[in-house]
Amino acid sequence: MRLDCAVLGGGPAGLSAAFYLARTGLRTTVVEAGVLGGRCAALGLVSNHPAFPEGIIGRELAGRYAAQARAHGASFLAARARSVEERGGGLLVSLDGGALLARSVIVATGSEFLPLGLPEEERFRGRGLEHAPLDAAHLWRGRSVAVVGGGEAAAHQALRLAEAGATVRLWVRGADFRAVAPLRRALSCNRRVAVRTGVSVRELLGGERLGAVVLEEGGRRRREEVDALFVLVGQRPRLPGLPERAPGLFIAGDAAGLPRQTSVAAGSGIQQAMAAAAFLSS
Ligand SMILES: Cc1cc2nc3c(=O)[nH]c(=O)nc-3n(C[C@H](O)[C@H](O)[C@H](O)COP(=O)(O)OP(=O)(O)OC[C@H]3O[C@@H](n4cnc5c(N)ncnc54)[C@H](O)[C@@H]3O)c2cc1C
Structure with a gap:
C-alpha cells in the first residue's frame, strides 16, 4: 500500500507533522528508530514551551505530541530509515528490514552531537x-x-x-x-x-x-x-541518505538545521506538513 506521507522520526517535529497530515485525512505513518517523542522525551522540566507557564516534564510533553498524532489516525512503525530515493512517481524509503512507498516524505530525524x-x-x-x-x-x-x-x-x-x-x-x-x-x-x-x-x-x-x-x-x-x-561542543543534522532534490521530500525540525527548541521543531513539522499536503493536492 502506498502511503500519502511517511514521516521519518517521531520527535516533536515528526509527531506534529503527522498530527497535521492525519487530521486532513492523509494516510500517514511515523517511522521511529528509538523512543517516540525523540529528545524531548528525555528532557527534564521544559520551561520554555509556549502555553505551559509552569513548565512541563519532557516525557509528558512527548506523550502529548504522540497522543495527538495517534488520536487523529497516524500510524507508527518501529524501524530505522536508511535512505529515500525516487521510485515509480513516488518516494521509496528503505528501512532496516523492509521498505515503504509514499507519495511524500517528511524527514524529521533530529540532530547528532559533534x-x-x-x-x-x-x-x-x-x-x-x-x-x-x-x-x-x-x-x-x-x-x-x-x-x-x-x-x-x-x-x-x-x-x-x-x-x-x-x-x-x-x-x-x-x-x-x-x-x-x-x-x-x-x-x-x-x-x-x-x-x-x-x-x-x-x-x-x-x-x-x-x-x-x-x-x-x-x-x-x-x-x-x-x-x-x-x-557538548555542537550538533549537526542527522539525516538518512537523501536525493539532493526530489518532489514531495521535506525536512523539518533539528534535521533542517533550525534553532534547536522543542516548540520550533513542532512549528516546523506543522509548516512542512502543510507544504506536503499542498504538494499532494496539486
Ligand atoms: C541537552 C539538551 C537539552 C535541551 N533542552 C531543551 C529545552 O529545555 N527546551 C527546548 O525547547 N528544547 C530543548 N532541547 C532541544 C529539543 O530537545 C530539540 O530541539 C527537539 O527535540 C527537536 O525535535 P525534532 O523532532 O526535530 O528531533 P528529535 O527530538 O531529535 O527527534 C528525532 C527522532 O528521530 C528519530 N530518528 C533519528 N534517525 C532516524 C532514522 N534514520 N529512522 C527513524 N527514526 C530516526 C530519533 O530516534 C528521534 O526520536 C534540548 C536538547 C538537548 C540535547
Whole structure:
C-alpha cells in the first residue's frame, strides 16, 4: 500500500507533522528508530514551551505530541530509515528490514552531537565519554564529572548534573560563554559547578573506561582525573541518505538545521506538513 506521507522520526517535529497530515485525512505513518517523542522525551522540566507557564516534564510533553498524532489516525512503525530515493512517481524509503512507498516524505530525524575530534574518542564513547545525560543525570550523583562546551546545551547539562548531586567542572574553550543571562546566573550561583574558560581537552586517558584527560590552559598541559566527560561542543543534522532534490521530500525540525527548541521543531513539522499536503493536492 502506498502511503500519502511517511514521516521519518517521531520527535516533536515528526509527531506534529503527522498530527497535521492525519487530521486532513492523509494516510500517514511515523517511522521511529528509538523512543517516540525523540529528545524531548528525555528532557527534564521544559520551561520554555509556549502555553505551559509552569513548565512541563519532557516525557509528558512527548506523550502529548504522540497522543495527538495517534488520536487523529497516524500510524507508527518501529524501524530505522536508511535512505529515500525516487521510485515509480513516488518516494521509496528503505528501512532496516523492509521498505515503504509514499507519495511524500517528511524527514524529521533530529540532530547528532559533534565529537571533539580526538583519536581515542570512539573507544571511550559510552565508557565515560558521554554526550547528554538528560534524564539519566542521577546516575552521576556523588561523582566528579566534566562538561566541555561553551553554549546553552553545555550549561543545561552542567546544571542538570549538579542538581542530580554530581560535582561538575565546566570547561569552555573560548574566552567567553554563550548562554542567556538566567543560565549564567544559575551557573554562577551553583556551588557544585566550577566554570573555567580558555581550556581545551587535548587527550583522553584510561583503560576500559575514560579516567582522566589532558587539558591545555594558558599554553600549559596538565592531567585531570574525571569520572565522566560530557561533550557538548555542537550538533549537526542527522539525516538518512537523501536525493539532493526530489518532489514531495521535506525536512523539518533539528534535521533542517533550525534553532534547536522543542516548540520550533513542532512549528516546523506543522509548516512542512502543510507544504506536503499542498504538494499532494496539486
Ligand atoms: C541537552 C539538551 C537539552 C535541551 N533542552 C531543551 C529545552 O529545555 N527546551 C527546548 O525547547 N528544547 C530543548 N532541547 C532541544 C529539543 O530537545 C530539540 O530541539 C527537539 O527535540 C527537536 O525535535 P525534532 O523532532 O526535530 O528531533 P528529535 O527530538 O531529535 O527527534 C528525532 C527522532 O528521530 C528519530 N530518528 C533519528 N534517525 C532516524 C532514522 N534514520 N529512522 C527513524 N527514526 C530516526 C530519533 O530516534 C528521534 O526520536 C534540548 C536538547 C538537548 C540535547
